[in-house]
Amino acid sequence: MLGGDFFSKAPRLTAWLLLGSWLLTSTLLLGMPWISQIGNKYVMSQSSHYGDLGSSCTLSIYTPGIKCANGDNIIELALAQNRTWLCACQQGLFGDSICPVQFSGFSVSWFISSGPSNGIVWGLGCVQLLAGFWHAEYMELRYNPSPFWKEVGLWTMVIGVAGYCLLNTFSTCLMNHVHVGFSVVMEFGCGVHWVANALIVRIYDGDRKHFCASLLPAVFVWVFVILQNLCGVMSCWLCKWCCTWGYWFFETLSIMIIFGMPVYMVWVVGIPLPMSRETKNRLLEARKSGDGTASAR
Secondary structure (H helix, E strand, C coil): CCCHHHHHCCHHHHHHHHHHHHHHHHHHHHCHHHHHHHHHHHHHHCHHHCCCCCCCCCEECCCCCCCCCCCCCHHHHHHHCCCCEECCCCCCCCCCCCCCCCCCCCCHHHHCCCHHHHHHHHHHHHHHHHHHHHHHHHHHHHHCCCHHHHHHHHHHHHHHHHHHHHHCCCCCCCCHHHHHHHHHHHHHHHHHHHHHHHHHHHHCCCCHHHHHHHHHHHHHHHHHHHHHHHHHHCCCCCCHHHHHHHHHHHHHHHHHHHHHHHHHHHHHHCCCCCCCHHHHHHHHHHHHHCCCCCCCC
């Protein structure tokens, strides 16, 4: 049984766990530019605690070729903060936020390029990933779709989760093309998964609220993905905010929606995730009796 007896016997606890982890993840994603400044300065101040191996962030602001992609002066910005160092690829607690050094501007992937930040984001998001499979189980028991739709619903979820896990394995500053490739896999898998769920609800005469809850967020995710990529290639002469923060901002919104889907299903639509044994039995009995409108609440 997905989730185990502990979760199934405490659905209200799971609901609060989903909401809490999503709020923490969203706060972390939205606060990354400021958390990066605080966290990296703290790590630098604690360097002597690690066997006197030297600074955690070792890139000098005077390194030839290092410059801000948005046209700012990186030396002036650093000296204004009483710094002569930068956190390079996979250094520090979070990616440096003094100014974007990538052409596309800041991104979530840049901020989580280090091991600690990557682990924090992945750890907070694992509950939402698990809840996606709980919802897939609910869809199968509630609507009893055809084998084709069952496979589409399951494997698109698997593809989306696999893409998420693999993109976190290859940092954007070390293996950018591989990282971007798995990002596309995640967005494609998750987007198609929720559209497939909406079609299942529609085909099998499900609740309208459940249909809208599955379809609209997927549409918004794809809209935000398009906007983030437009900002990633936009010239700073046209919009400096876009070429600096736009990619990160819209990427953050799309991730918040993907991670927030299980929360929305539980708190707004009213779907118990994960289902208790009694709920599963009730849905199975409704399937046997031919009552496709039985509620799982």
